[in-house]
Amino acid sequence: MTGEEMTNGLMVVFDHVSKVFPDGTRAVDDVNLRIVEGEFVVLIGPSGCGKTTTLKMINRLVDPSSGTIYFKDRDIAERDPVELRRQVGYVIQEVGLLPHLTIAQNIAVVPRLLKWSAERQRVRVDELLRMVGMDPAVHRRRYPHELSGGQQQRVGVLRALAADPEIVLMDEPFGSLDPITRGQLQDEFKKLQSEFHKTIVFVTHDMDEALKLGDKIVVMQQGRVVQEGAPADLTGRGASAFVRHFIGERRMVGDPSLVAIGQWLESRAQALSRLPVIDLAAGARSACAQLARAGAEFGLGVDPDGCWVALVAAATLAADAADLSGAIREDAPAVSVADPLKAAAERLIAEDCPWVVVLDRDRRPLGVLGRSQVLVALVETMWPESGREEVKGR
Amino acid sequence: MTVWVKFIRYIIEHHDKVLLYTEQHLYISMIALALGFAFCLPVGIWLTRHERYAPIVIGAANVAETIPSLALLGFLIFIFGIGDANAIAALFLYALLPMLQNTYTGIKNVDRSLIEAGRGMGMTDWQILTMVELPLARPVIVAGVRVASVWTIGTATLAAAIGGGGLGRLIFAGLATIRDDIMLAGAVPAALLALLADWTFAAVERWITPRGLRVQQHGVGKAKARRKMGGEVKA
Numbered sequence: 001m002t003g004e005e006m007t008n009g010l011m012v013v014f015d016h017v018s019k020v021f022p023d024g025t026r027a028v029d030d031v032n033l034r035i036v037e038g039e040f041v042v043l044i045g046p047s048g049c050g051k052t053t054t055l056k057m058i059n060r061l062v063d064p065s066s067g068t069i070y071f072k073d074r075d076i077a078e079r080d081p082v083e084l085r086r087q088v089g090y091v092i093q094e095v096g097l098l099p100h101l102t103i104a105q106n107i108a109v110v111p112r113l114l115k116w117s118a119e120r121q122r123v124r125v126d127e128l129l130r131m132v133g134m135d136p137a138v139h140r141r142r143y144p145h146e147l148s149g150g151q152q153q154r155v156g157v158l159r160a161l162a163a164d165p166e167i168v169l170m171d172e173p174f175g176s177l178d179p180i181t182r183g184q185l186q187d188e189f190k191k192l193q194s195e196f197h198k199t200i201v202f203v204t205h206d207m208d209e210a211l212k213l214g215d216k217i218v219v220m221q222q223g224r225v226v227q228e229g230a231p232a233d234l235t236g237r238g239a240s241a242f243v244r245h246f247i248g249e250r251r252m253v254g255d256p257s258l259v260a261i262g263q264w265l266e267s268r269a270q271a272l273s274r275l276p277v278i279d280l281a282a283g284a285r286s287a288c289a290q291l292a293r294a295g296a297e298f299g300l301g302v303d304p305d306g307c308w309v310a311l312v313a314a315a316t317l318a319a320d321a322a323d324l325s326g327a328i329r330e331d332a333p334a335v336s337v338a339d340p341l342k343a344a345a346e347r348l349i350a351e352d353c354p355w356v357v358v359l360d361r362d363r364r365p366l367g368v369l370g371r372s373q374v375l376v377a378l379v380e381t382m383w384p385e386s387g388r389e390e391v392k393g394r
Numbered sequence: 395m396t397v398w399v400k401f402i403r404y405i406i407e408h409h410d411k412v413l414l415y416t417e418q419h420l421y422i423s424m425i426a427l428a429l430g431f432a433f434c435l436p437v438g439i440w441l442t443r444h445e446r447y448a449p450i451v452i453g454a455a456n457v458a459e460t461i462p463s464l465a466l467l468g469f470l471i472f473i474f475g476i477g478d479a480n481a482i483a484a485l486f487l488y489a490l491l492p493m494l495q496n497t498y499t500g501i502k503n504v505d506r507s508l509i510e511a512g513r514g515m516g517m518t519d520w521q522i523l524t525m526v527e528l529p530l531a532r533p534v535i536v537a538g539v540r541v542a543s544v545w546t547i548g549t550a551t552l553a554a555a556i557g558g559g560g561l562g563r564l565i566f567a568g569l570a571t572i573r574d575d576i577m578l579a580g581a582v583p584a585a586l587l588a589l590l591a592d593w594t595f596a597a598v599e600r601w602i603t604p605r606g607l608r609v610q611q612h613g614v615g616k617a618k619a620r621r622k623m624g625g626e627v628k629a
C-alpha cells in the first residue's frame with residue numbers, strides 16, 4: 001500500500017510488518033492491519049503470539065524489522081519516538097504506576113511532559129478521577145500501594161487518557177484482576193469509550209473480554225493474523241479451526257451456566273458412554289436382539305428419522321412381545337449439546353437418575369453422561385487446573 | 395588516677411588541639427567522600443547504560459578495597475608525596491566501592507516495567523533517569539554513602555602515618571609515648587565522628603526516601619499515613 005491509497009479516517013496501518021528479535025525469534029510475521037478512527041480493535045491470541053510486540057510497534061517501543069507502519073498517513077519511522085509516544089496513550093501489561101508519585105502525579109505524567117500548567121493538570125486529574133467514580137479529594141494524594149488492584153488498574157487507564165490522545169494502546173489492562181472487578185472495569189470502560197470514541201488497540205487473551213469490548217477482533221497465532229472481523233463474524237461459521245478451538249478453549253474456563261455441554265465434550269468425547277440406538281418402529285424382537293448383541297441393559301430409542309423418543313430397558317423387554325410399550329421409559333432425562341453444563345446437572349438432580357442422555361442439535365442421541373461425568377465436567381469447568389487431578393485420583 | 399580521668403583531663407587541657415585535629419579529620423574524610431560521590435554517581439549511572447564495563451570497573455574498586463590501608467598510603471607517597479593529599483587520595487579509593495556498587499545496583503534494580511512505562515509515555519532518557527530511576531534508587535545510593543562515610547572516617551586515622559592531619563596524630567603520639575590518655579583523646583572522638591556520620595546519613599536516607607516507598611516498607615506507617623490523609627481531607 002502506498003501513502004496515496006490511504007483514505008481519511010485511517011488511524012493506523014500495518015503494511016507487511018514483521019519483527020525478528022536479535023535472538024532470531026520471529027515475534028510478528030507479515031502483519032497487515034487497518035485500524036479506523038474511533039474503532040475498538042482487540043488483539044487476541046495465546047501467550048507469546050506477538051500481541052504485545054505488535055502493540056509496542058505502534059508507539060515505537062519496538063521498531064519493525066521490515067514493513068511500514070503509518071500513523072495518520074505518516075510513516076512512524078520518520079517520527080520522533082518521544083513526540084509520538086506523548087500523542088499515544090499507553091497502558092502497559094504490568095500497570096506500572098510510579099510508586100514514588102501520588103495518584104494525581106501519576107495521572108499527570110504526560111501532561112507534565114507536555115508542560116501543561118499546574119492548574120490545567122489539576123483540573124484534568126480531578127475530572128478523570130471523577131469519571132471512574134474515585135473521589136479526587138480522597139484519592140489524588142494517595143500513593144499507588146494505598147489503592148486496591150482494581151483502582152490501580154483504573155489509574156493506569158486514566159494515566160493513558162490524561163493528555164487526551166487520539167489513540168490508546170492497552171496491553172491486558174484488566175489482566176490481573178478477579179473476574180468480578182474485571183467485569184466491572186470492562187463495563188465502566190465500555191461506557192467511557194461510548195462517550196469519547198477514541199481509537200483503541202486492546203490486547204487480551206480473554207475471548208469473553210474481546211467479544212464484549214471489541215468492534216473488531218484480530219486473532220493472532222505465532223506472529224500472524226489468522227483472522228479478523230467483527231465479533232459476530234468470528235463466532236459464526238467463518239471461523240478457522242484454530243479460532244474455534246481458541247474460542248472454545250477460552251470460553252470453557254469459568255461458568256457452567258455458560259459453557260455448553262458440547263463444548264466440554266469436544267475435548268473429552270470419551271466421557272460419553274455409547275448405547276445402542278434402537279429404531280422403535282422395528283419392533284421388540286429387533287430391539288431385543290440389538291441389546292443382546294451390544295450386551296447393553298439399555299438402548300436409546302429413536303423414531304425412523306433417528307430422533308430421540310425414549311429409553312428402552314432390556315430387563316423389562318419381553319423378547320416375544322410385539323409391543324415395546326412396557327420397556328419404554330419416557331421420563332429419562334435428555335439434554336442437548338447446546339444446553340449448558342448446568343442444565344445437565346439440574347436434570348440429574350430433578351429426575352434423580354444416575355445418567356442423562358445427550359442429544360445433538362438435531363435431537364439425535366449421542367450417548368449418555370453418568371452422574372460422575374457431569375460432576376467432572378462441572379469441576380473441570382469451574383476449576384480448570386485442580387479439578388482434573390482430584391477426579392482422576394478417585 | 396584511672397586512664398579515663400587522665401583522658402578527660404587531657405581533653406580539657408588540650409581541647410584546642412583535639413578540636414583542631416577533629417576538624418582536620420572531618421575535612422579529610424568529607425573531601426574524600428565528596429570526591430568519591432562526585433565520581434561514583436555519574437560513573438555508576440554510566441555503567442547501568444554500558445553494562446559490559448560494570449564487572450571491570452566495580453571489580454577494580456573491589457581490588458582497591460583489598461589493598462591494606464597502610465600499604466596503599468605508602469604506595470601513594472610516590473604519586474602525591476607526604477601529607478593530606480595522599481590521605482585523601484587513599485580514602486577516595488576506599489570510598490568508591492560501596493558508593494559505586496550501590497549506585498549501579500540501585501538503578502539496575504528499578505523495576506523494568508516502570509522504565510518501560512516511562513518510555514511508553516514519552517519520557518526522554520534524561521527524564522527516565524531523573525523522574526523514575528534516581529528517585530527510586532535514591533535510598534540505596536544514600537545507603538552506599540553511609541557505609542562509605544563510616545569506613546572513611548575510620549581509615550582517616552591512618553593519615554597521620556604519612557604526615558597528614560587528623561585525630562590519628564593523637565593516636566600515633568599516644569602509641570609512641572605509651573600514653574593511653576593521648577591515644578584515647580584521638581580514638582574516642584574518631585569513633586564518635588563515625589557514629590555521628592552513620593546516624594546522620596541514616597536520617598538522610600529516611601528523609602529522601604520517597605513517601606510512597608517509605609510507607610510501603612513500614613507496615614505500621616501505612617495505617618498512620620492513611621489516618622493522616624483522611625484527616626487532611628476532612629480539614
Ligand SMILES: Nc1ncnc2c1ncn2[C@@H]1O[C@H](COP(=O)(O)OP(=O)(O)OP(=O)(O)O)[C@@H](O)[C@H]1O
Pocket residue numbers: 021022023025026027045046047048049050051052053054205
Ligand atoms: N525483547 C525480546 N527479545 C527476544 N524475544 C522477544 C522479545 N520480546 C518478546 N519476545 C518474544 O516474542 C514473542 C512474542 O512476544 P509478545 O510479548 O509479543 O507476546 P504476547 O502475545 O504479548 O504474549 P503474552 O500474552 O504472554 O503477553 C515471544 O516468543 C517472546 O518470547
Ligand SMILES: [Mg+2]
Pocket residue numbers: 051052053093171
Ligand atoms: Mg503480552
